Amino acid sequence: MKTPLYTIALALVLASCSSDQPKNKKAALDQLKKERIALNTKIEKLEAELGQDKKEADLKDVVVTELSTMPFMSYVEVQGRVDAEDNVDVxxxxxxxxxxxxxxVGQHVSKGQVLVQLDDKVLRQSVAQLQTQLDLATTVFMRQKNLWDQKIGTEVQYLTAKSQKEGLERQLSGLKSTAAMNKIKSPISGTVDAMDLKLGQSVSPGAPIGIRIVNADRLKVKALVSENYGGKVNQGDEVEVSLPDVPDNLHAKISFAAKVIDPISRGFNVEVKLPSNKTYRPNMVAILKIVDYRNNNALVVPVNAIQKSESSEYVFIAENGKAKKVDIKSGKISDGKAEVLSGLKAGDKVIVTGFQDLNDGDGIKL
Structure with a gap:
């Protein structure tokens, strides 16, 4: 009895397993299909990203500058030196x-102040002797005049006394003027910049004696400009003055421009007055940048951004994500920048970096 019952139970179990097998396979298939859909989605996304990266990799990196109107100036640059308006060798x-x-040295002196006294002993003695004679002649003249006023004496006596007195006055005046020349005086107000004289030293008229007076409150820059700029540089032109040794920069105007070309240097002198400043010293180096052209509403691009062909010059601009070649006409050039006369307009984005290998229509990335 036990054996038949066991056999029947085993048969029922096997029959049950055989009926569940198709259901398990179907569930597994459905699961795999879901996984395939998810994988396909991931694959498509990665392919799209890889395609975008490849597309972006093909774009060329550039830097642009957006044009707008601005003042543009070109300069004539020359080197000069600082000089004093009043710089005198006494x-x-x-x-x-x-x-x-x-x-x-270093002392401030006034115009007419005595700086040096020369030996004038003989002249002083002569002045004193002549003064005594003049005093006597004056007394004689006054007495003779009183007599003449009373109609006593002759007119000749009166005129003789008067002539002697006036003659001695003229002699004394001339002798005093000669004596005054033995006092060396400052011709200007300023500072003693050099004093090389020694006591007992002999001096001669018209020869330098080592005394220099400088008025540092009135300085100017002097420079020589080539005759090539004779028609461009004039009195009143704007100029930027640079003093590298201070250092300092200031804006001024040309106060003087010579009308004559020097036949040896083939140039002409210009001067620019400087404001009073204790740091400025005569003979300092000065750089003058004289404005010879101005355009207050110019379109300006870096000179390096302009490329040239056999027949034209051009730049690249950024437009709708692509490089566009534009022919232009440039004008004046100054400080690494060029004035654009035609071909561009305000708002254009000129490519200033990365333009070397560009072609018209290439994709770009700003």
Whole structure:
């Protein structure tokens, strides 16, 4: 009895397993299909991203500048030096020996102030002797005049006394003028920049004696400009003055422009007045950038961005994600920038970096 029952149970189990097998396979198939759909979606997404990356990789990186109107100037650049309006080497008017020095280097002096005294002993004695004679002649003249006023004496006596007095006055005046020439005076107000005289030194008229007076409150820049710019540089032109040794930069105007071309240097002198500044010193180097052209509403691009062919010059601009070649006409060039006369307009985005290998129509990335 036990064996038949066991056999029947085993048969029922096998029959049940055999009926579940198709259901399991169907479920597995459905699961695989779902996984395939998910994989396909991921594959499509990655392919799209790879395609986009490849497309972007083909774009060329560039840097652009958007054009707008601005002032543009070109310059004539020359080197000059700082000079004093009043820079004087003092010279004696008469020969003599130095007996006293009343000024020293760095001292401020006024116009007419005595700087040096020359030996005038003989002249002073002559002045004193002549003064005595004049005093006597004056007394004689006054007495003769009183007598003449009373109709006493002759007219000849009166005129003789008057002539002697006036003659001595003229002699004394001339002698005092000669004596005054033995005092070396400052011709200007300023600072003693050099004083190389020594006591006992002999000096001669018209010869430098080592005294220089400088008025540092009135300075200017002097420069020589080539005759090529004779028609471009004029008095009143704007100029940028650079003093590298200070350093300092300032804007001014040309205060003087010579009308004559020097036959040796083939240039002409210009001057620019400087404001008072304690740091400015005569003979400092100065760089002048004289404005010879101005356009207040110019379109300007870097010179390096302009390319040239045999028949034209051109730039690339960025337009709708692509490089576009545009023929232009340039004008003046200054400080690495060029004025654009035609071909571009305000708002154009000129490619200033990365244009070297571009062709018209290439894709670009800003």
């Amino acid at each position: 010279m004696p008017e008469s020969p003599g020996t130095v007996t006293a020095i009343y000024a020293k």
